[in-house]
Amino acid sequence: MRDVVTRMTYRKPPEGTHPPNDSPGYKSTALRHPKQPLIVIPQTLTELTGPMYPYGRIDTSDSDLTRQHAGEPQGERIIVQGRVLDDNGRPIPNTLVEIWQANAAGRYTHRVDQHQAPLDPNFSGAGRTVTDADGRYRFTTIRPGAYPWRNHDNAWRPAHIHFSLFGSSFLSRLITQMYFPGDPLMPFDPIFNSIPDERARQRLIADFDLDVTKPEWALGFTFDIVLRGPDGTPMET
């Protein structure tokens, strides 16, 4: 056994930041949310560590979803960039950022997606990159289309890009979705609106960014992501 270790703890997410798994408006939650209360456990070395760089080589085409095939995909080319920070405002460098999305017509390259919209042979819709020393990431992609789903009558998901992040430990793992400003479908979407806190919800909407927009080439959007981080108070364990 090792000697006593001094380590950091992570703050709990503020109430209302994350959606409750029991969210009746989103029908698939009905049979998939635990009914027993979660059991509070201490943060041990198991939780304070985590996969740092889970796998493999990253190629430059991995972060440019418009250059993964012989031809160019259909749709509106966009740049999505931002910083990955912890909740103290510190950048998280060298962390994996994975994205996946529908194509411009609102169709995923997935065998189960039955939406009557065309696949694009030049667009797969998956990307990944690693943040730089300042926590920055950048993707070039196509603006995804809205698509219908069967949650309720005439249900449509607002356009969104899925994001997956690891951060500094098992506790900072996050899967989320980025939305686009001004999308008229957002008020009707039970997934977006499952987040109780209005200000937290707004943080999932990217900002249109003229400074990121490249003339004659692509619109730019900025989407910063904030993950749980050590709160800076050492704890004797």
Add this chain to the structure above:
Amino acid sequence: MAGLTPSQTLGPFFDFGLLIPDGEVVADAAATGRRITIEGVIRDGAGVPLPDALIEIWQADSSGTYRHPADPNHASSDRGVNGFGRVATDDEGRFAFQTVMPGRVPGPDGKAQAPHIAVGVLARGLLTRLVTRMYFDGEPSNGEDAVLSLVPAPRRGTLLATRIDGDRYRFDIALQGPGETVFFDV
């Protein structure tokens, strides 16, 4: 203090974005320790298997060291143990991992924890990741584990992987209903 980014479901159509080569291999052939496989099924509150869940696990090597800088011994961690596994369930809700039996890692009370693996569950219909732990049935140190002791005795069994035969273990996950798996707030 910056505001946290909220969680959202990964939806049904994630595998082309998140599946990784050898995601089921947590420890490779060079790893030290007892090689084990873990197999299981994840089910919803009606007992129906989930064909669209993503299971992620994280563990120490066979000496109880994590490959992460927060572990004071990380520099000597077993290079054969990545420690991380990620798989999607198949159409019958099944998942499987190949790894080594993790060693004991320090606990909150100064005592070593019983061997365990951290588990994260993501799926369509789950808006926020669920977190649990897998322990091993019959492991003598389970009785003194600080985390397991926080779980009411009648529910502890949901956290125990049971031996199928030899080095094969079974760990099923129930999101809801009879035998609902214990999930944690950490």
